[in-house]
Amino acid sequence: MKTTRTSTLAAAFAVAAAAALSMAACKSASSTASPAPAAGPQARATIEPKSGSNVSGWATFAERSTGGVRIEVHIENAPPGIHGLHLHDKGDCSAPDASSAGGHFNPGGMPHAGPNDATRHAGDFGNITIESNGTGHLELVSDLLTVRPGPNSVVGRAVVFHEKEDDLKTQPTGNAGGRLACGVVR
Ligand SMILES: [Cu+2]
Ligand SMILES: [Zn+2]
Numbered sequence: 001m002k003t004t005r006t007s008t009l010a011a012a013f014a015v016a017a018a019a020a021l022s023m024a025a026c027k028s029a030s031s032t033a034s035p036a037p038a039a040g041p042q043a044r045a046t047i048e049p050k051s052g053s054n055v056s057g058w059a060t061f062a063e064r065s066t067g068g069v070r071i072e073v074h075i076e077n078a079p080p081g082i083h084g085l086h087l088h089d090k091g092d093c094s095a096p097d098a099s100s101a102g103g104h105f106n107p108g109g110m111p112h113a114g115p116n117d118a119t120r121h122a123g124d125f126g127n128i129t130i131e132s133n134g135t136g137h138l139e140l141v142s143d144l145l146t147v148r149p150g151p152n153s154v155v156g157r158a159v160v161f162h163e164k165e166d167d168l169k170t171q172p173t174g175n176a177g178g179r180l181a182c183g184v185v186r
């Protein structure tokens with residue numbers, strides 16, 4: 001009886017000690033971490049159907065306090081599979097085939113490539129995978145873009161969703177085919 005009680009107490013103490021330790025860990029972590037960064041400049045695009053498709057969606061751009069832009073893209077009603085997705089030079093989606101958006105945004109005068117290549121168009125977001133239900137989601141961070149005004153700003157450009165997969169090497173388009181949807185970044 002006495003042994004059982006002692007071990008129960010010991011267990012209770014161990015739990016309390018662990019809780020105190022984890023609280024202490026939390027406290028020291030929060031006191032040494034830098035405060036949450038204030039929200040930086042943000043921009044957004046509403047992606048609309050082009051070339052007779054039903055594809056729609058949105059894209060958001062958030063400038064990080066540590067540099068670079070966090071990009072999130074959501075696509076709906078698209079053909080399942082892999083599709084090229086880029087930021088194009090001109091914020092003009094008025095043409096029925098979105099040709100008005102121009103070529104890939106390329107302020108650095110680089111060759112076309114993939115989003116993980118050091119040398120690439122700033123607008124090279126690579127590909128987005130569309131699931132069998134017609135939706136797709138893409139998240140990436142780019143160190144070649146800003147949201148605030150400047151030569152690399154995303155504002156006044158256009159997000160374009162393509163018919164085919166971007167092969168990440170064919171110049172200057174990645175051979176991604178037609179433009180199924182387009183949205184101006186504002
Ligand atoms: Cu494109
Ligand atoms: Zn490109």
